[in-house]
Amino acid sequence: QQPVQSPQAVILREGEDAVINCSSSKALYSVHWYRQKHGEAPVFLMILLKGGEQKGHEKISASFNEKKQQSSLYLTASQLSYSGTYFCGTVRGGTSYGKLTFGQGTILTVHP
Amino acid sequence: NAGVTQTPKFQVLKTGQSMTLQCAQDMNHEYMSWYRQDPGMGLRLIHYSVGAGITDQGEVPNGYNVSRSTTEDFPLRLLSAAPSQTSVYFCASSWTVNEKLFFGSGTQLSVL
Numbered sequence: 696q697q698p699v700q701s702p703q704a705v706i707l708r709e710g711e712d713a714v715i716n717c718s719s720s721k722a723l724y725s726v727h728w729y730r731q732k733h734g735e736a737p738v739f740l741m742i743l744l745k746g747g748e749q750k751g752h753e754k755i756s757a758s759f760n761e762k763k764q765q766s767s768l769y770l771t772a773s774q775l776s777y778s779g780t781y782f783c784g785t786v787r788g789g790t791s792y793g794k795l796t797f798g799q800g801t802i803l804t805v806h807p
Numbered sequence: 808n809a810g811v812t813q814t815p816k817f818q819v820l821k822t823g824q825s826m827t828l829q830c831a832q833d834m835n836h837e838y839m840s841w842y843r844q845d846p847g848m849g850l851r852l853i854h855y856s857v858g859a860g861i862t863d864q865g866e867v868p869n870g871y872n873v874s875r876s877t878t879e880d881f882p883l884r885l886l887s888a889a890p891s892q893t894s895v896y897f898c899a900s901s902w903t904v905n906e907k908l909f910f911g912s913g914t915q916l917s918v919l
Binding site: 696697724725727729735736737738739742744782784786792793794795796797798799800 | 838840842847848849850851852855857863865866897904905906907908909910911912913
């Protein structure tokens with residue numbers, strides 16, 4: 696079962712902030728975030744394991760709320776290079792362990 | 808350091824033909840997986856493997872077959888191609904499912 700991402704699309708001006716959300720109806724073991732540019736393969740951003748941790752760098756970070764089975768990706772002071780499609784991927788526990796399933800993606804466009 | 812190598816990059820098939828998409832990695836990764844990407848659908852998991860000799864189905868396995876006889880190789884077989892299998896296919900690998908996925912460059916497949 697694919698996680699659900701919101702919003703489907705975001706348009707920003709350079710320097711603005713954005714939040715992309717990812718939610719699942721099932722208990723999660725980990726949440727992954729990737730960014731994909733048009734015509735290219737997805738590129739790894741970060742992984743969060745269950746435990747509610749927040750990870751990331753100065754301008755791109757993420758949180759994982761294990762109880763709510765939700766993760767959020769925070770992009771601050773956006774740059775033109777942030778444009779692309781962002782995917783969250785989730786790994787559930789139990790018999791589904793091993794399956795990394797991705798959401799439908801969020802298209803982020805940053806304008807000058 | 809080649810990483811994950813997918814071949815071919817482009818392929819056109821006629822309905823009913825069979826073919827094999829090749830995927831090889833040189834990082835000694837145990838975990839390998841195949842995704843298909845269609846507009847608006849995100850990345851959907853076809854099959855995955857947690858080690859040589861072990862494979863399992865993902866979200867959309869019908870019409871596809873895999874095997875994992877070595878750690879390095881994870882070929883995807885289309886048994887009888889259908890127009891619905893027109894898509895971009897990505898192979899990916901990592902040490903475990905909860906670590907960074909390395910993606911191949913993708914195969915664009917058209918079935919006429």
